[in-house]
Amino acid sequence: MFIVLLGAVIPRVLSAAPPAQDGLELMRFKASEKSEAMYILRATGCREAGDTCRLELELSEGTDGTRKARLPDGMAHGLRKESRGTASSGSWTSGEEEQSVTTSVQPVRLEAGEWGLLVTQQSGFEHVHRRHRLYAVKDGGVTEAWNGDENFAGPETSHVGPYPLAPGSPVEGFYREYAFLSADKESGEPDQWKLDAYRWDAAGRKAVTELQHRPERHAAIIGSFKTAQEAIAYRDGAQLEQACASRFLVLESKPFKRLTPGLFIVTKIHPEKTASEATLKKVGACNPKVSGYVKAL
Template identity: 75%
Template sequence: MGQRAAAGAALLVLLGGAAPPAQDGIELKRFKASEKSDAMYVLRATGCRKAGDTCQLELGDGKRKVTLPDGMAYGIEPGALDSWTSGEEERNVTTTVQPVRLEADAWGLLVTQEGGFEHVHRRHRLYVMKDGGVTEAWNGDENFAGPEQSHVGPYPLTPGSPAEGFYREYSFLSAEPDAWKLDAYRWDAAGRKVVKELRQRPARYAAIIGSFKTVQEAIAYREGAQQEQVCAAGFLVLASTPHKRLTPGLFIVTSIHPEKKSAEAALKKVSACNPKVSGYIKAL
């Protein structure tokens, strides 16, 4: 793999410079697909020959290949970890790849593409190996209807198990009120498909600084808590009813965190910024 990584780095330099890519495209990286065989996911950039062209990103190296939803401008630059970026402002596209161990001996790839300037939108896909080729097993795109945020990632299904699930966390910023949702999924090996995971979900903790009977009261409280320093930045106004562990029929001013410690830190930060604000932690 060391030789492959070195070759990939050299090819990336070529893609960003004047030299055109080879006819079969530029190999960006390989990802393991199986513990039992040499099967690999191969990520390539194809179809761009000169500056101004758009590269198509493909996953393949088997009987079938798939094309990722968004093309990327000629001059793809490697980013942190397994990510690649190209383009400027409205044409900017970043592709991020996260391996997820769907079975003890089989891997899938979670791929996120995000683009845009003032309003960034994201497309999420899970790709798996099937019958010797690559196929799309799940997608979770944003609606592209307004100020949305979402991200995906793997998480452990049970302690000690090598198999992982994956989640999609989503928020939509609105005044009527905001929306937040966490969906969890796992790979059904027998059915060869993605299914929702309802029991072993990833943990989330709400740092709550206020609960109110109306959405208008909650929004007003959040705005009052901000002060000039925007003390409550990142806090949402959410309806409590969809969350079984919260008192129904209320509207809460909250920020959501994957760990209890980070939720506690958020409360300390907002209280230090505005001493009139205090709160508590609830598991969701």
């Protein structure tokens, strides 16, 4: 991790250029394979401590310089670039505790020769919230083509990412995976979990719901019960001092077509079957009284 100080030239930082009048260029992302067009992420409007940076996306070959997209949350002066992620993605953090904001960008191939950008902004400390956006090229500029914010109503988590629509296809869809963590002894209610999938409608220049080719998910299930209260009690009892069932959800089985309806399951969900199998081995080694099975959702 290193620090990019806005208003200063940092040597040997490949993803940050010296600041121009219109702001500090943070990183460039490919927009098209048919041209040299690039998305440019800039931080503007701040040059010293106490300033708030506006984050903007523009197109390097835009026909109209005013067609920029502004990200929802600003960031404090002094962005820190995170080392995690791939060479084609980027992540920046600024601020402390409740004032902290992290902006992460990952490309998604919307068409065979065209890319969009999935952007997540995470803010807060004890109560973390996330805003998700898809940005795409339209009419020679950058536009917001989709958003999927959290509800900001309680303990929740979500993330987005690209996935292949079909084996061998260069075109990708993208998903939003969401969980509302409400299951506890006081509420007696189950958690909520949802996976939404989308693809790009090239004709309409918009994101649409994808129903046929959805990303895989596999549930590591360690118990099924008739009531949510029983499932919550079992999950809590499986914890031991080592938190053996940490981050397991209590979910109603009805929304899942491959599960027996009318039950409440104690589960942890992964994209890969092998990850779910590893989860069962780990929880079983932690608490030998716990066992389970893997089910594709």
